[in-house]
Amino acid sequence: MLEIIIYSKQHCPLCDKAIAQIERLKEQYDFNIKLIDIYHDEELLEKYQLMIPVVEIDGEEVDFGQISENRILKRLQSKISEI
Numbered sequence: 001m002l003e004i005i006i007y008s009k010q011h012c013p014l015c016d017k018a019i020a021q022i023e024r025l026k027e028q029y030d031f032n033i034k035l036i037d038i039y040h041d042e043e044l045l046e047k048y049q050l051m052i053p054v055v056e057i058d059g060e061e062v063d064f065g066q067i068s069e070n071r072i073l074k075r076l077q078s079k080i081s082e083i
Helices: 013-026 042-048 069-082
Strands: 003-008 032-037 054-057 060-064
Touching (some): 003 013, 054 069
Parallel strands (some): 003 032
């Protein structure tokens, strides 16, 4: 099953918006959502601190910052068609 990872942090309005966008897509498509707080991992904090939120689909970073729901949707549909 596809997995979408959202790298985020607490008290982040952009992260909250990205999560809501991904949850809307979950109503139409079957995938798992995994939320990862970058402040619980020093390596992730260093990598993503200025980029969050970051959306990853099956190991591929698809978007970051101001998340485009359309970009996520297109990549999600592409990944689904590969299965």
